[in-house]
Amino acid sequence: MIEVYLFLIAVAVILSMYRFFRGPTTADRIVAVDIMTTLTTGLMVLFALYYRRAIFLDVALVYAVLAFVGVIAFARYMEGGL
Amino acid sequence: MSIASIIGQALVLFGTFFYVLSSLGLIRMPDVYNRMQTATKSATLGSLGVIIGVGIWAIGEVGSYSWIPKTLIVAVFLLLTNPIAAHALIRAAYKSGVPLWEGSIVDRYKEAESSLERVEEIKEKLEEPSRGVEINE
Amino acid sequence: MGETSKISRYLYTVLILFIIWLFLTGSLDPQEVTIGAIFALIVGALTDEVFTERGLGNLNPKRVLYFTAYIPYFLWAMIMANLDVAYRVLHPKRPINPGIVECRTVLTNNVGKLALANSITLTPGTITLDVKGDRYFIHWIDVKDKSVEGASENITKPFEKFLKVIFE
Known part of the structure; x- marks a missing residue:
């Protein structure tokens, strides 16, 4: 039964990858990365x-911490304050 | 199949639904701000469902209660940090000049920013004459 | 905020760190508990200045009571928010009406403001864009009221009556 849930979350990650490759602005891509890392934490x-x-x-906890720091760094970089 | 397994599975199913919903929102919405609205909220509630659901499911599946505190820590951490990341991202998007969707009604932030700029301009003009005097001396 | 003694702040930090340790290890083995207590005492001495401003004053029974009442209220608001989002995403016509509005708050404490901003972000159709003093700039997916007072009435008022007691 777990396999079904794993499959569904993987589908969700692939759907958000569409926005990552397509996204017209940089902000779109970073939002897609943020959502993908959250989904990956659940997957783990x-x-x-x-x-x-x-x-x-x-492992999931450490991944969540690193993803948070990464997204904040990207946001600071976009704002021009890094 | 114990009761704990059933409750846990129901929570995981609930969370998975919101996960799929968040990625759908990411695709369907028209601009960055609306995408962030739908995606962040659904992903956070989905994480709560999936992670705490796994903790309860493990009681029936693995037979150990020690999963619950650890899953709770992960869930609370995500609940605290996801809104902060979203807030940092939306402000960065606004500051880097991503335009609002053309259907947007009102933009108070721009008004406030421009009024602040005007105040600073006036202040600079007021300071200029005195600075000129200092240089002359 | 006022002045709080160093000892009260230190004890509060050690207590919170020790509870987090217990959750992380998930066992009550004497060895684990001893090591956890030692590390909580050391780390508490290093970090109490940045960790808390009020110390044990946070454990005032009234505050704890309001905090426990806030959790189910907040979770309920979050589930409602997500059903709202689900409706907007799955509806074929995409019924959105977005804009950025301004709100005022009565909170003065920094931690309280952070909690209010996070609560706003996770509940119906609103996400905090920036905070300047007591002015909140909020991206609202379905603008019902453009004025400052109307928006504050709709967005910040419901949370403030809890957060005012917990953090002020």
Whole structure:
């Protein structure tokens, strides 16, 4: 049953990739990256249940922290304050 | 199939629905600001559903209660940081000059910014004569 | 805000750090708890100045009560917001009516302002664009009222009655 959810989230990530490649402005692409990282965090948590390893939850937590810092850095760069 | 598994699966299904919805919103909306509106909100609620759902599902599937605190930490972290990232991004988009959609009604931010600029211009003009005097001396 | 003693701030920081440690490890093994307590004491001494301004004053029973009441209210508002977004995304005609409006707030505390901005971002059709003093600039997906007072009535008022008690 987990496979179905994994598949659905993967479809959502691919749909947001459309905006990443298409997006007319830089801001569109960064928003797409932000959403993709959030979806990937959920995907990692589901994979932890799929493989039954609680340690993968820590991987998801660290990934979420790094994604947040990355998005903030991109935003500062666009604003011209980096 | 225990009760915990069923509740967890229902939460994960709920979250997955909002995940798909957020990527649909990303595709369908007309400009950056509206995309951000739909995508950020749905992705945050979807994360809450999926991550806490996995924590509850694990009670029935793995038979361990130790997943719940850790999944709660991840969920609360996402709940706190996602709006901040969205806020930083939308301000960056506005400052870098992405225009609003042509159907937008009102833009108070632009009015406030231009009035601030006018105040600063007037201040500079007021300071200029005194500065000139200092240079002459 | 007022003056709070160093000890009160230190104790509050250590308490919060220790609770986070317990959640992260997820076990009550004596070894884990001891190490966690030692690290909470060390890190608390280094970071209490930036971590909190009021110290143990945050654990005032009235504030805790309002905070626990705020959580279900906020979650409910969030679910409603998302159903609203779902309607707008899935509707074939895309019924949106966006614009940027200005709001005023009565909150003066920085943490309170941050909490208000985050709450606004996650609830129906609004996202905070910038904050200047007590003026909030908000991108609203369905503008119902262009004036400052009307927008404040619609957007910030419902949260302020909770956040005022929790953070002021």
